[in-house]
Amino acid sequence: MTGSLVVVGTGPGKPELMTPAARMALAKATDLVGYGLYLDRVAVRHGQCRHASGNRAELERARLALALAASGRDVVLVSGGDPGVFAMAAAVFEAVETGEPAWRSLDIRVEPGVTAMLAAAAEVGAPLGGDFCAISLSDNLKAWATIERRLQAAAEADFVIALYNPASSARRRQLAQAFDILRAAKTGATPVLFVRAAGTSEAKVTATTLANADASTADMRTLIIVGASTTRRIGRWIYTPRGEQGMSS
Structure with missing residues (x-):
């Protein structure tokens, strides 16, 4: 069974600046992965697993998110601002490039956000x-x-x-x-x-x-x-x- 990975941004701070698409992805996820400060901005529903890590652990977070998706989980990797601007989306694809060959066939999506x-x-x-x-x-x-x-x-x-x-x-x-x-x-x-x-x-x-x-x-x-x-x-x-x-x- 293959899961999915969606990379989302929380926006710059105000809850209303998080996009509806990001909220939908968060609501559907089985697992939330991210820097603890950003995960704290996200409500965790019953049954979701939360995987928090430190500020400098970008590649480790990306690899964990990919491994969870490869195991069949529906994962959301939480970033700040827009995940594609100096943020976690690039780390995900760096991990894909250097990681397990099977990760290249995963269902990976990046949801744009509001950057700083x-x-x-x-x-x-x-x-x-x-x-x-x-x-x-x-x-x-x-x-x-x-x-x-x-x-x-x-x-x-x-x-x-x-x-x-x-x-x-x-x-x-x-x-x-x-x-x-x-x-x-x-x-x-x-x-x-x-x-x-x-x-x-x-x-x-x-x-x-x-x-x-x-x-x-x-x-x-x-x-x-x-x-x-x-x-x-x-x-x-x-x-x-x-x-x-x-x-x-």
């Missing part, structure tokens, strides 16, 4: 209204030199840049270095938004400029948006026009 940068942007208006990119500042899985190259390229191309994983208790220098790289290519007046706990009732926005951005104020619950040359402020709202016709003279 979309929730952060909605708190302030429409800063992602034009071309943008997302870069994770975590160098746990890639070299810092790779991150530096991507920051330089994004800044020189004048993208709005969403910075994920800007800081943690063990990573305090990366964000300050990232701001230094961006200051070399963007003006000091470039808008910078620190959005903490986006999509929750605790959301807090700090709007500043690249010249005044203070890296020490960020933590792992902070999403940072660095504007483009076209990004502008209208009262309390910040937005980026959809095209070059929005550029100020």
Whole structure:
């Protein structure tokens, strides 16, 4: 008997930002697998098995979910935000690529969710209204030199840049270095938004400029948006026009 695996995201925080498709998958599951913090956001119905693990155990979680599905269980792997953006969906397919050959024939589905940068942007208006990119500042899985190259390229191309994983208790220098790289290519007046706990009732926005951005104020619950040359402020709202016709003279 072969089961199934659905990878879902809880959204950025508010229960109403979890999609109906994710809720349906959760309701049908025999097993819920995930980081304990995210599993705590999900109601467990009678008869479901809950498999919680620590924050750094992504591949182990993915392998457990795949093994359970291969044994005939209907598994939901719970991620935060959108499971396909710096999250668990990629870990699942990495585990499939390097794991049991039988896992390649499993019924695997990814349900899209609301990722942190979309929730952060909605708190302030429409800063992602034009071309943008997302870069994770975590160098746990890639070299810092790779991150530096991507920051330089994004800044020189004048993208709005969403910075994920800007800081943690063990990573305090990366964000300050990232701001230094961006200051070399963007003006000091470039808008910078620190959005903490986006999509929750605790959301807090700090709007500043690249010249005044203070890296020490960020933590792992902070999403940072660095504007483009076209990004502008209208009262309390910040937005980026959809095209070059929005550029100020």
